Amino acid sequence: MKGIIIYILLFSAVIIAVLLHGAKIHQQQDDIDKMGVTLHKLDSILPVNSNISLKIINPKGDVYFWSRYVLAPRFVSLKYENNVYDTVLTIQDASLKDTIPTNRKLLWKNSDGQNNYLLTSSN
Amino acid sequence: MRNDSRQILFLGLSASCISFLYFLSLVIHLNFVVTVLLTAFCIRQLYVWMKKGLSNIAQEKSVHEGWYWAIMVIGVFLITNRTYYFAEKHGGYDAYAIWNYHAEMLAHQYSWKKLFLYTHFGHPDYPYCLPAFLGFFFRLFHDHYTVLIPFAFSFLITLCTPLLIYTELFKKNIVIAALILILFATDDYFLKQGVSQYADTLLAFFFLCAIICMQHYKENKKLIVLCAAFLGCCMWTKNEGSILSVIFVLFHARTIFSKHNFKYFLAGIIVPLLIITFFKVAYAPANDLISNQAASPYLKLFQAGRYKMIYDKLVVNLNTLFPVVKIGLMVYIIFCIVERKLPNKEFVMLLVCMGAYFMIYVFTPYDVAWHLNTSQDRLMHHLMPAMMYVLGLQFSRVQFVLSKQQSL
Numbered sequence: 249m250k251g252i253i254i255y256i257l258l259f260s261a262v263i264i265a266v267l268l269h270g271a272k273i274h275q276q277q278d279d280i281d282k283m284g285v286t287l288h289k290l291d292s293i294l295p296v297n298s299n300i301s302l303k304i305i306n307p308k309g310d311v312y313f314w315s316r317y318v319l320a321p322r323f324v325s326l327k328y329e330n331n332v333y334d335t336v337l338t339i340q341d342a343s344l345k346d347t348i349p350t351n352r353k354l355l356w357k358n359s360d361g362q363n364n365y366l367l368t369s370s371n
Numbered sequence: 372m373r374n375d376s377r378q379i380l381f382l383g384l385s386a387s388c389i390s391f392l393y394f395l396s397l398v399i400h401l402n403f404v405v406t407v408l409l410t411a412f413c414i415r416q417l418y419v420w421m422k423k424g425l426s427n428i429a430q431e432k433s434v435h436e437g438w439y440w441a442i443m444v445i446g447v448f449l450i451t452n453r454t455y456y457f458a459e460k461h462g463g464y465d466a467y468a469i470w471n472y473h474a475e476m477l478a479h480q481y482s483w484k485k486l487f488l489y490t491h492f493g494h495p496d497y498p499y500c501l502p503a504f505l506g507f508f509f510r511l512f513h514d515h516y517t518v519l520i521p522f523a524f525s526f527l528i529t530l531c532t533p534l535l536i537y538t539e540l541f542k543k544n545i546v547i548a549a550l551i552l553i554l555f556a557t558d559d560y561f562l563k564q565g566v567s568q569y570a571d572t573l574l575a576f577f578f579l580c581a582i583i584c585m586q587h588y589k590e591n592k593k594l595i596v597l598c599a600a601f602l603g604c605c606m607w608t609k610n611e612g613s614i615l616s617v618i619f620v621l622f623h624a625r626t627i628f629s630k631h632n633f634k635y636f637l638a639g640i641i642v643p644l645l646i647i648t649f650f651k652v653a654y655a656p657a658n659d660l661i662s663n664q665a666a667s668p669y670l671k672l673f674q675a676g677r678y679k680m681i682y683d684k685l686v687v688n689l690n691t692l693f694p695v696v697k698i699g700l701m702v703y704i705i706f707c708i709v710e711r712k713l714p715n716k717e718f719v720m721l722l723v724c725m726g727a728y729f730m731i732y733v734f735t736p737y738d739v740a741w742h743l744n745t746s747q748d749r750l751m752h753h754l755m756p757a758m759m760y761v762l763g764l765q766f767s768r769v770q771f772v773l774s775k776q777q778s779l
Binding site (some may be wrong): 251253254255257258261262264265266268269270272276278280281296297299310312313314316317320321322323325326 | 374375377378379382440443444447450451454455456458460461464467468471472475476478479481482483485488491492518519522523526527530531534
């Protein structure tokens with residue numbers, strides 16, 4: 249198959265498009281990136297094969313999908329009642345007062361300005 | 372079939388080959404280095420098979436080779452220059468909620484099965500063609516470039532789709548081929564959907580490949596093998612791909628199930644079909660559209676309001692997102708009436724696919740308006756490249772009709 253020209257054309261186009269796209273997004277920081285910057289600080293605490301529960305209180309944005317995307321490959325469950333997974337990440341509106349149940353221990357806390365993030369486990 | 376068409380078909384098949392092999396490697400816990408070597412070997416074998424097996428196909432070359440490359444370069448330039456502008460950093464909603472997220476999970480040997488723990492919002496029943504392909508490269512690059520890899524692949528498919536139509540139509544009618552390429556290159560909806568990093572354009576591309584292979588099967592029976600493999604790829608890309616494949620097989624049953632052709636079809640479909648069946652039986656939960664059905668879904672068949680909503684949304688989508696297809700459809704129907712002939716079989720097949728898609732909305736357990744608003748345009752997008760190709764084939768005859776009239 250003498251199809252080298254079509255390959256050169258296709259892959260040149262892909263490289264140029266990727267460079268243009270890369271230059272466009274290089275300085276961009278959307279809500280997912282903001283959450284990513286904050287939650288990547290958890291990397292040392294949460295092993296990549298861990299399972300956690302997610303509790304959402306009046307959040308700003310589509311935080312469930314963002315957080316599981318950012319925390320992948322960790323499993324993020326929306327079930328947090330009955331201690332399905334002992335470690336619970338609570339995401340709540342930054343303007344609200346932090347809510348930590350009395351029987352739980354705060355492991356980590358952070359904020360990206362729009363949401364607060366609290367990682368807790370049972371005592 | 373032009374040599375360039377075969378190169379594009381090879382690229383599509385290689386992508387799905389990577390996806391299938393990577394998924395199997397996850398299932399059997401194969402070492403990643405071995406997987407990479409095995410994948411490289413299989414792609415090389417595929418290349419050799421296509422080179423030798425399809426070598427007897429007449430090399431379609433036009434007297435307008437200079438124009439062929441000039442128009443193609445303009446088309447590629449336009450698409451490249453316009454597409455990146457529409458792309459979002461993390462793709463559209465479904466990209467980070469489903470496709471790229473699945474890819475992130477599949478990139479890790481120990482976590483990919485956790486996808487099946489999701490009972491809500493996980494869509495673990497969605498096939499893995501796109502996620503497994505991306506997951507393979509995420510793993511190859513050690514989780515670097517996870518934003519650029521999905522964009523690069525979605526852009527490649529967005530580029531290959533109109534180019535395949537162009538290379539196929541050029542010999543038949545240079546004007547129609549060039550017009551279709553430029554229409555694609557200036558179609559904001561197609562380009563935006565293409566780089567949304569969803570699986571819809573990939574499905575549209577595979578379905579187009581299957582139709583093109585079937586168009587040429589008389590040149591070489593091995594194109595039936597490729598056609599069947601592409602139908603398998605459709606099923607491995609999205610659940611809707613199974614609907615398209617079944618309708619395709621029904622419409623081409625005489626060709627496929629004939630004594631001389633069936634073994635070729637079986638050779639192409641057997642491996643993808645086995646892998647998809649294994650995935651569906653061993654891992655995937657029931658699809659939410661089926662598992663959430665009420666006790667008597669058939670009662671929905673008699674709710675006229677549903678049909679009206681579907682039709683209204685179809686008209687809105689045709690007018691706003693697919694105006695070229697709408698005009699093409701109308702012109703072709705007038706063409707058929709004037710010539711007093713039945714529409715082309717492929718054209719009818721695409722209309723039946725559209726009809727089958729719309730039955731999803733009749734039976735949907737969700738709010739019909741919400742379901743239509745979130746997906747009908749994407750389902751139409753699955754069929755749009757194939758429809759443009761079929762219409763292009765039909766309109767290519769205009770040249771022939773005119774020259775015949777001139778000779779009279």
